Amino acid sequence: MLNRRALYTSVVDPERRKTLLALIEIAEANSPTACWDDARAMDLLRSQSSAAELRELGMDERLVEHIFAESHAG
Secondary structure: OOOOOHHHHOOOOHHHHHHHHHHHHHHHOOOHHHHHHHHHHHHHHHHHOOHHHHHHOOOOHHHHHHHOOHHHOO
C-alpha cells in the first residue's frame, strides 16, 4: 500500500504529486469493474513517471515492478 510518510519528504511538484497519487490509487485497485481503469492508470504511470519517482511517492515495490516489467515495454 501507499506509504503516506514519503509524501512529506518528496521533491515532486505538488500538482504532479496529486496526479500521480490518483493514478497509483487507481492502479492499486483490485476490482473486476476497474480492470480497464487499472490498465490505463498503469499505462499513464509508465509513460509519465519513472520507477524511482513512484518509489519516492511510496508505491508498493511489487506494483512498481509490474508496471515497469519488460513485457510492458513497447
